[in-house]
Amino acid sequence: MAGTYSQIYIHVVFAVKGRENLIHAAWKNELYSYIAGIINLKDQKAIIINGYTDHIHCFVGLKPSMAIADLVRDIKNNSSKFVNERRWVKGKFQWQEGYGAFSYGHSQIDRVYNYILNQEEHHRKKSFKEEYFDFLKKYEIAHDQKYLFDWIE
Template identity: 35%
Template sequence: MKIDYNNLYTHFILITKNRYPFIKEESRERIEKYITGIVNNTGSKLYAIYANPEHVHILVSRNPRISEVELLTKVADGSSQFIGKEKLCAGNFQWQESGSAFSVSKADVDKVCKYILNQPEHHKKVTFQEEYDKFVKFYQRTLKWE
């Protein structure tokens, strides 16, 4: 069946292997642009992205023909290859084998965009671990979907 209209906003968090701060400020914009291209190539729309040293936030309006898992896998695989090929970090860059996907209502898109784009200021006060724990608690996800 064809879907003409959709509201499939997802806030993804992708974490580097062992939360190592691989992503350097001088490479951040190149990585963000590359990830934006991957998302666009799936027919999805990227609203906001920010690549922190050990994690990336992405807000996407997802194409209904692709699942969250498929989209995040494409982003992780493609960006990992790009970072390695372009030598944008020291060592062997890898993402963790799992990421996170949180649904966002249309009414909250602007708020989540501002939150993502304000990451440098946010992380002056809150560590990534504190931030992540807050997300998990807010969404009350104690079950893992396999």
């Protein structure tokens, strides 16, 4: 019987609505574990989840049967509900619309893993906005700034 074999690694980045600094150290690891659980329950592989106070990075081994848009929708919907049920923030927690998705090869796994692992150190030198624009430039992704995240200056 013929099988389907793939090697798809996707780095997904998305932000808190309004780019507010709402992801706190006291509960971020629980949130990251919950997001990893969502990914794994969808029969995908959560390689690493990390972020900063205003955004999340998810590195995923993706099977070809799963659409990236469906996975990100489920991550954002379920994790925002998770945060709200725990009342970790004042008011309603939401993710902004949209996300970035960037593909990598197997030989780049360690580099991407370490990049995501070191988000706090990385963001001492560079804002999320600079980081995101660097991704768009690096991957030569055409974009219109008016359709990107709501940036806090």
